[in-house]
Amino acid sequence: MNDKAHKIAYAVFALAVILLGWQVDNQYYLQLMIFIGLNTLLALSLNMLMGYAGQISLGHAAFYGIGAYVTAILTTTYQVAPVLALPAAVGTAMLVAWIVGIPTLRLSGYYLGMGTLGFGMIVHIVLREWSSVTGGASGFVGIPPLEIGLVVFASGKNYFFLVWAVVLLCLIMCRRIIDSRVGRALRSIHDGEKAAAAVGVDTKKLKLQVFVFSAGMAALAGFLYAHLVYFISPGTFSFVASIRIVTMVVIGGMASIWGALLGASLLTLLPEWLHAFSEFEMVVYGLILMGVMIFLPRGLTRGVLDVYERYRKNHDR
Amino acid sequence: MQEILQYLFSGLTNGAIYAVIALGFSMLYSSTELINFAHGEFVMLGALCMVTLAVNLGFPLIPAFFLSICAVAAAGLLFERLAIRPVRHPEPIVLIIITVGASIFLRGVGMLIWGKDAHSMPPFSQHPPLDVAGARLLIQSIWILIIVAALTAALQMFYRRTLTGKAMTACAVSKKAAWIVGIPTKWMVMLAFGLSTGMGAVAGAIIAPITMSSYDMGTMLGLKGFCAAMLGGLGSLWGAILGGFLLGILEALGVGYISSGLKDATAFVLLLLVLYVRPQGIIGAGEVKRF
Numbered sequence: 001m002n003d004k005a006h007k008i009a010y011a012v013f014a015l016a017v018i019l020l021g022w023q024v025d026n027q028y029y030l031q032l033m034i035f036i037g038l039n040t041l042l043a044l045s046l047n048m049l050m051g052y053a054g055q056i057s058l059g060h061a062a063f064y065g066i067g068a069y070v071t072a073i074l075t076t077t078y079q080v081a082p083v084l085a086l087p088a089a090v091g092t093a094m095l096v097a098w099i100v101g102i103p104t105l106r107l108s109g110y111y112l113g114m115g116t117l118g119f120g121m122i123v124h125i126v127l128r129e130w131s132s133v134t135g136g137a138s139g140f141v142g143i144p145p146l147e148i149g150l151v152v153f154a155s156g157k158n159y160f161f162l163v164w165a166v167v168l169l170c171l172i173m174c175r176r177i178i179d180s181r182v183g184r185a186l187r188s189i190h191d192g193e194k195a196a197a198a199v200g201v202d203t204k205k206l207k208l209q210v211f212v213f214s215a216g217m218a219a220l221a222g223f224l225y226a227h228l229v230y231f232i233s234p235g236t237f238s239f240v241a242s243i244r245i246v247t248m249v250v251i252g253g254m255a256s257i258w259g260a261l262l263g264a265s266l267l268t269l270l271p272e273w274l275h276a277f278s279e280f281e282m283v284v285y286g287l288i289l290m291g292v293m294i295f296l297p298r299g300l301t302r303g304v305l306d307v308y309e310r311y312r313k314n315h316d317r
Numbered sequence: 318m319q320e321i322l323q324y325l326f327s328g329l330t331n332g333a334i335y336a337v338i339a340l341g342f343s344m345l346y347s348s349t350e351l352i353n354f355a356h357g358e359f360v361m362l363g364a365l366c367m368v369t370l371a372v373n374l375g376f377p378l379i380p381a382f383f384l385s386i387c388a389v390a391a392a393g394l395l396f397e398r399l400a401i402r403p404v405r406h407p408e409p410i411v412l413i414i415i416t417v418g419a420s421i422f423l424r425g426v427g428m429l430i431w432g433k434d435a436h437s438m439p440p441f442s443q444h445p446p447l448d449v450a451g452a453r454l455l456i457q458s459i460w461i462l463i464i465v466a467a468l469t470a471a472l473q474m475f476y477r478r479t480l481t482g483k484a485m486t487a488c489a490v491s492k493k494a495a496w497i498v499g500i501p502t503k504w505m506v507m508l509a510f511g512l513s514t515g516m517g518a519v520a521g522a523i524i525a526p527i528t529m530s531s532y533d534m535g536t537m538l539g540l541k542g543f544c545a546a547m548l549g550g551l552g553s554l555w556g557a558i559l560g561g562f563l564l565g566i567l568e569a570l571g572v573g574y575i576s577s578g579l580k581d582a583t584a585f586v587l588l589l590l591v592l593y594v595r596p597q598g599i600i601g602a603g604e605v606k607r608f
Contacts, residue, residue, distance in 0.1 A: 282422070297404065
């Protein structure tokens with residue numbers, strides 16, 4: 001897509017968000033759409049790491065959790081204003097990512113997956129067991145609403161616009177990064193790390209940078225989540241949550257910005273639809289995951305395009 | 318002394334379980350280069366099948382044990398046939414998500430069949446616990462250790478003495494080369510799946526008497542078995558055994574001397590340490606894709 005097409009896409013997207021926010025009054029739908037926004041942020045952050053740089057992370061929920069817990073502790077226990085807690089939350093996650101990233105990103109393939117998995121599990125266990133600070137397994141209560149200046153983001157509509165404005169900004173930011181020199185270097189790591197290093201890409205540094213960036217974005221989602229629900233518990237940031245983020249990226253389509261949006265929307269809405277299946281929910285969810293991966297291993301955005309192209313090819317013949 | 322012995326006993330028991338689960342991971346990895354995230358769910362199926370057969374249907378122990386292993390191995394074969402073989406681009410990430418999907422699916426199936434309640438069964442034999450220097454040793458623990466020892470010996474025999482076992486080793490070394498010399502690699506993959514999931518079922522069946530079995534017991538067991546496999550060296554038989562026992566004992570000591578809340582963390586801290594310091598595991602050989 002060229003520059004103009006991107007601008008049109010953003011404009012359509014912004015318009016859709018404004019229209020939805022303006023027209024929808026139902027609190028349930030607003031809440032659902034806010035969650036889609038948060039999940040889009042998470043999927044987008046992981047997509048930068050996994051889709052573009054080709055580094056698997058099975059522990060991404062850890063950064064989501066760090067973002068949420070840092071702001072919760074600062075704003076509730078220490079009465080810091082949420083606006084000031086934001087840089088702290090994002091900064092902590094980035095610092096942790098930097099420290100963990102140095103040894104972990106030396107691994108690749110399954111081993112990298114396992115390293116990040118182990119890290120995610122450890123963060124989850126710390127959140128669960130360090131009860132004097134995090135509230136332990138029963139969770140952290142009483143997080144204040146988000147206030148910026150005189151505006152209090154408490155009602156569904158306010159928060160909806162806030163979250164989606166952040167999503168739009170992040171989409172644009174990621175797009176700009178990907179289209180830049182750094183973005184091309186990132187994709188070269190995905191295609192072949194040795195080849196990238198051979199043409200002068202500092203793969204080690206770049207991988208670490210994208211890991212830190214991605215952690216910061218996940219922490220931003222965590223920050224927004226904490227001030228949305230006022231109550232957080234470690235269960236939200238478990239291994240299952242990490243896997244859900246990976247699934248969003250893969251199902252939406254790796255290395256695709258809009259794929260992150262699609263994957264996040266589908267995986268947020270799917271459980272809501274599956275409630276109709278009541279006890280068959282898990283069975284159906286598992287089957288859908290397996291089915292998509294078996295038949296459309298490159299995700300829905302690519303998969304549908306592939307099927308379309310194959311159809312056209314057959315048709316032309 | 319009495320205390321440390323007690324921790325050691327519980328560590329050995331858990332370690333034996335982790336070892337069997339790690340064996341399942343390792344065997345599958347060495348012949349298919351696949352890490353099966355649904356492995357823990359096969360452990361769960363093994364445990365719950367055992368409970369149903371032995372308690373609800375009143376089967377004698379030995380037939381119940383073997384029947385549940387066969388049933389779970391059959392499920393494993395079905396899993397390979399329906400979900401793994403049709404995959405056209407077997408990249409790690411695709412396989413990870415498929416097996417994760419399978420684990421969610423199997424957990425759902427487990428919940429549908431056995432409900433959300435936990436089930437228990439009596440130990441394999443009714444004896445009071447042994448008293449060893451003041452520490453209690455459950456008879457079921459001895460059973461577990463005996464079964465694990467027998468299983469290891471049988472596997473070692475299988476790999477060293479039988480043609481099929483040697484063919485599997487060949488597959489693990491190089492699938493293409495094995496195929497060229499006439500080894501039916503497809504069958505070997507299926508066999509590896511059957512053996513690996515069967516091994517999971519053994520782990521499930523032997524812990525059913527000492528723990529409450531429920532549909533969601535598999536995930537943590539699977540992850541820890543995996544850590545044990547990594548610890549010893551993925552793909553190595555003795556590595557899996559060593560890793561399992563090491564993890565079990567360290568975990569028990571950690572619970573005893575540090576904090577019981579951090580029990581689950583032990584496995585993952587060890588996993589990270591191994592990955593950073595020696596990714597091929599303690600006795601794992603061969604190159605590791607690190608760079």
